[in-house]
Amino acid sequence: MKTVNIQEKILTKNEMKAAELREKLKGVAVLNFVSSPGSGKTSLLEKVLVMLKDKYKIAVVEGDQQTTHDADRIKATGVEAFQVNTGNACHLEAIDVERALGSLGYDLDLLIIENVGNLVCPAEYDLGEDAKVVLLSVTEGDDKPAKYPVMTRAGSAYIINKIDLLPYVDFSVDKCIEYAKGIQPELEFFTTSCRTGEGLDKVADYIEKMTKAKKG
């Protein structure tokens, strides 16, 4: 019997594909939106991308187990979208994004990936993004950042959505932010409501800043 020392990262295949995408998308800002199902990712994108679509070439990759509902909603706003149905998979992989780009093309300023609604598995899969944007709605509980620490840790921005519902739920924005900061101190925080429009301009600014930075 002999021991063979390996020390190789297990997700190599996905990571290599993600690195390849990163190379091909050098001047493109790539944001990977993640949340639980129903936190409002699509609603937020519908509202925010409209603010940016006349200035930048934008495309959205929509990930869901089934249906083209989300891609249809994005397309209805005049932004290009491609639906990936993952079937039984609970997350998007870099190869799914590559497939979507085969149809959307690489000539973009901004690529938004709306991942499958799931706060566990998508944390582990690099899609070639510059940042993971985590969404949480106030009906989900202010300790959610602590319950899903891996995703919180992987995030660059944290959006607390549906704040128009704050009067009706026991959700402390401060507590939520405190939990999240204890896991990832570099997070940028946003509070938004797609109903009232509050805070959406700040999210648009954040996305625009990243887009400009990547364009150089």
Add this chain to the structure above:
Amino acid sequence: MHELGIANSLIEIVLENANANGAKVVRSVTAKIGRLAAVDSEALKFAYDAIKEEYPMIAESVLVIDNVPVTGKCNKCGATDTYDEMFFACSKCGSYEVELITGEELTVSEIEVD
């Protein structure tokens, strides 16, 4: 839920290295899994055992999981900590400016072959 995919990638790496080292049979595989890697050890073992049957070289092998705790170093005061809770504040000075040293691993560390 994604352990099946990870088991597949892991097996690919194991077979590649076993072949490169002229092995006839793999006895054991050791994988390092950090607490922050979002991988469930039992689910991964289950997936590994289900798939290994398809490959004679690893059909009899055992997957050994080396669970790695989350440890970090405070950038403010330099204290090192092991975090039992998923809240990374320095236990000495309370700062959040903590750099993680371990806990994010998802690695095949070694295989034993004949």
